Amino acid sequence: MNKPIAVLGGGNGGHQMALDLTLRGFDVNFCEHPDFKESFKNTLDTKIIENTGLIEDKARIHEVTLDFKKAMKDVDIIYLVIPAIAHESFFDNMIPHLRDGQLVVIWAGDAGALRLAKKLREEAPRKRINIAETNTLPYGTRLLGPSKVDLFVKAKKMFFSTFPAKETEEMLGMVKETFPVLESIDNILSVSFSNPNPTVHPPGTLLNIGRIQWSKGDFYLYREGITEAPSRIIRMVYDETLAVAKAFGFRMREFEDEQFRNPCSVMCVDFWAPFDKGGIVANMKGPSSIYNRYITEDLPYGLVHRSQLGDLVNVPTPIIDSIINLGSGICESNFWKGRTLMDLGLDGMNREQIMEYLQMGC
Template structure:
């Protein structure tokens, strides 16, 4: 097999970690971000250092703010941007894609691969035959200490991955599994997108702690920001997610079961589990209403879940309430801007038709 060449799109904490990991292992990797000051700092540093649960450093062969340069010659395109950027990334990449490339959204959130495929195939009629895939979660639990220095707070043991269509998943895992052993094949992108509970864990506690955010009072997000009462609210919203999944014919784990599997924990109460998750300690709270915990997880998590639920006749009152609350306090229409069933190509489709679409 020829040497694989990687393009990592997104130079936040996850993207920098991924680029360093691949470069240290000898893979040619190019790191891209549209944030020019960030790229210039990284170009000056050249080498990215990772500390914590995994310690290492790597020097990408190129760090660039030019997307065509990053994609040139790439076999694997790892998208490690916030998930609300997937649509723009798909449109920007389309002219430069070629047959045989793999696009892996890390993570896809709810409907990421569907959104990218809909844009490439239906909206833009992109001629390139590529494998589109997504993970159920970011492969690294990490945070940025400063540009070029990332702290990895936990090593995830199990990250679900699936391709669209699902028939491509085995080929995907054959190629990437030896490089990323945490990847485990899921049955379909419905599982990777609907299994995780980040959509509940982020916007709800963030909005419930809005007074702290307004006063610029930072706090340990998971440990201090999620009280037993807020954990019960998150769990109730997770029940709505599970109801949407059942309507689709999916049996996916609860948020608690998913976190147990990801982090190797055994607590059965959500609040207790979060308090015992060492990987979550020290992760700081949102300091403004544009934080991804609010914006990204509403646009690409709660909105599509509620929208698909409405298509299938599933009531989601808690999700709907937080969409409305967030729209008021943030001054934007999250329902109109988010991933709706229509934008994912699912409008008007029955559960059997949706399952056939992703096969």
């Protein structure tokens, strides 16, 4: 691969991806949104990122910038590595600089590919952009300080699809060189439904909310929070999600019963990591407050469209709906206004029309 790869988003995952790709011989244009220039300043000034954990190394990144145009110029592949809650802001900054034939991959998407496709139709209808997403990041990683990132788990399997799905195999061929563990799956909703975060994080967090507040952040979800009772609710969220997928007729990541009994539930299945109660992941502290992304991101961006799609095919989702309502009440926010079918351009369609749209793009 001769051209640089653009990595947009200067958080945990973005730093890790920019460094990982650089260490493996790829040139990276690493870009953060200007709103976050203060936290990005050290990386911007030095262009050096350091790894601890599973990899002990550091490297100088090819290009580090706050300029989307500069980062996206002369690249074929753009990796967007940000929380779903930041998609709108990044999309708005990306769209003016996208050019025909580029591939945008959203890590992890939460159906963000459909949202970007809708915005492109509305704001730049003449542009022909390839859009894809994955169900998870390739890593478990956290920034320890300026330009220093701790890598504690790596993915051994991730799912990938494009919008429209008819282009998946061609686009997968473009990105396999960078992430060989990517596997194709039916469509964007297959990918979104295969993201374990909305399945595990909201129920795991909400059912421990008193403990989280009482401890003032001294809480370890994967060590003490996912006991037998929360595991049952997590399994119910999964069962409802799977029922919606089957009613539509698309595949998603499926799990065995015993995989829900792990201290980290199904979060551990597709990652190389020790997920026992004394392992690395068990010692990850958090969430530390009710306004953590385990609720404010995974719930409105991961569960709302699952519920609405269930309504469309007459599949009840009472547990998912209860979690959305509880989270809304606890955070004093209407999470039903999260990622809706209207946001995704799916409103007004029936099952057959949605499946055709996902496959063909029209």
